[in-house]
Amino acid sequence: MxxxxxxxxxxxxxxxxxxxxxxxxxxxxxxxxxxxxxxxxxxxxxxxxxxxxxxxxxxxxxxxxxxxxxxxxxxxxxAGSPTSVGLLLAHAVADASRCPSSAIVLLADDGSTADFVGADGLAEAAQDLEFVHDEGPLHSVCARGEARLLTGQDIQREWPHYGQDLAALGISTVVAAPLRAGAAVLGAVGLFDPPSATLGGEELAAIAGGVTPVLLDHADAEARPGGGAALDGMRIIHQAAGFVASDVGCDVPAALALLRARAFVCGEPAATIAQRILDGELHLSL
Missing domain, CATH: 1.20.20 (F1FO ATP Synthase)
Structure with a gap:
């Protein structure tokens, strides 16, 4: 350990x-x-x-x-090798909810994805879609400040483009709850195709209530600027955005928007686009 x-x-x-x-x-x-x-x-x-x-x-x-x-x-x-607290927490959510495909997302002040982590590849892919489309169930839960259960028809109707891509992953049900720190909503926890579509609200609230203090403890221990929590799931994306910002001469939010747009147009995961940028294979421009 x-x-x-x-x-x-x-x-x-x-x-x-x-x-x-x-x-x-x-x-x-x-x-x-x-x-x-x-x-x-x-x-x-x-x-x-x-x-x-x-x-x-x-x-x-x-x-x-x-x-x-x-x-x-x-x-x-x-843990036999260095493992992020964010990844451990995603797996703990999966264990507690009995849902292998579980994710945690943190939002920036402007409502965009600041960071995310998934317990498995399916959850990571689902959260990558929310980052690329800049919308989806977990974003909606943060905006509303209340838990939601959405099935395929609901998702397709509310977010047509995102819903189509989510369905392509084989996901038909999403359950999510906000992560609260006092009156503030930091992000959300989401379960993709949980074992029961009627997962109790009390159980989901308990999971969300347990996630927030762990994230805040981690932020304090790591002495992050402003005390903000992080999950490290978007590390490579943020690295690529920094590279793009320097190369293009724009700020980081604009660089993230460029990266997100390229991923949307190419139909590739944002992390793949980010790696191509860092490898020098792809250059973005305004």
């Missing part, structure tokens, strides 16, 4: 233990309410049944958060 990951390990372990303790407390409250709902006074049974449901939902939310942090701990302990 790398020393960078070691700095986070105790925090993740503590959060997992706290979530497990809270889950057990909610389970005890649920059992008490369930007993009253069955054997208690008639006047209290309906209310007790409702309370039991609330406690069970809270229990599942805490258990989901515990699973995610336990996954982070286990994956950090097994």
């Amino acid at each position: 790398t020393s960078d990951l070691g700095r986070h390990l105790h925090t993740w372990e503590a959060r997992a233990a706290l979530a497990e303790a809270r889950a057990e407390a909610e389970a005890r409250r649920a059992r008490r309410a369930e007993r009253v709902a069955v054997d208690g006074p008639e006047s209290l049974r309906a209310l007790s049944a409702e309370l039991a449901e609330v406690h069970r939902r809270n229990e599942e939310r805490h258990r989901t958060a515990a699973r995610m942090h336990r996954s982070l701990v286990q994956r950090a302990q097994l």
Whole structure:
């Protein structure tokens, strides 16, 4: 395990233990309410049944958060080579949600993609499409500030060009929730073709709620300018944008727009375009 990951390990372990303790407390409250709902006074049974449901939902939310942090701990302990916290976190989201194709996106102040990371190639391809098209489910979730579940028909109707490319990847369902830091929305977590299209809102909220503090801890530990979090999934794209900005004489946002436009026209992943730029095979111009 790398020393960078070691700095986070105790925090993740503590959060997992706290979530497990809270889950057990909610389970005890649920059992008490369930007993009253069955054997208690008639006047209290309906209310007790409702309370039991609330406690069970809270229990599942805490258990989901515990699973995610336990996954982070286990994956950090097994890391045999330098591994980014962002990638570990994407895999932890996949483990907690039982959805192998999971992604995290962070947005810039102007609403464009600042960074993303995917747990597998499918999730990475889906997020590359959102970067190239500058729109999609995770961008929409950030703008609305609320979770969304979208199926193929919804996606095609709302974003025709993006939806067509997403369907070509074989993805038919996207579930996403915003990542909040106080009143601010930093980004979103997304699940592509999750095992159940009716993945509970409480579970998804628990995952999103667990992702944000890990990202912010990572930003603080890395002493990033402005304290901003990063996932390192767009490292090569940002490197290429810097090269284009210097070569063309424009700012980085304009360079990213050029790179995005070339990827759209060529029908290639943005990372492929970026690598061609860095290899000197491709030159962009205004």
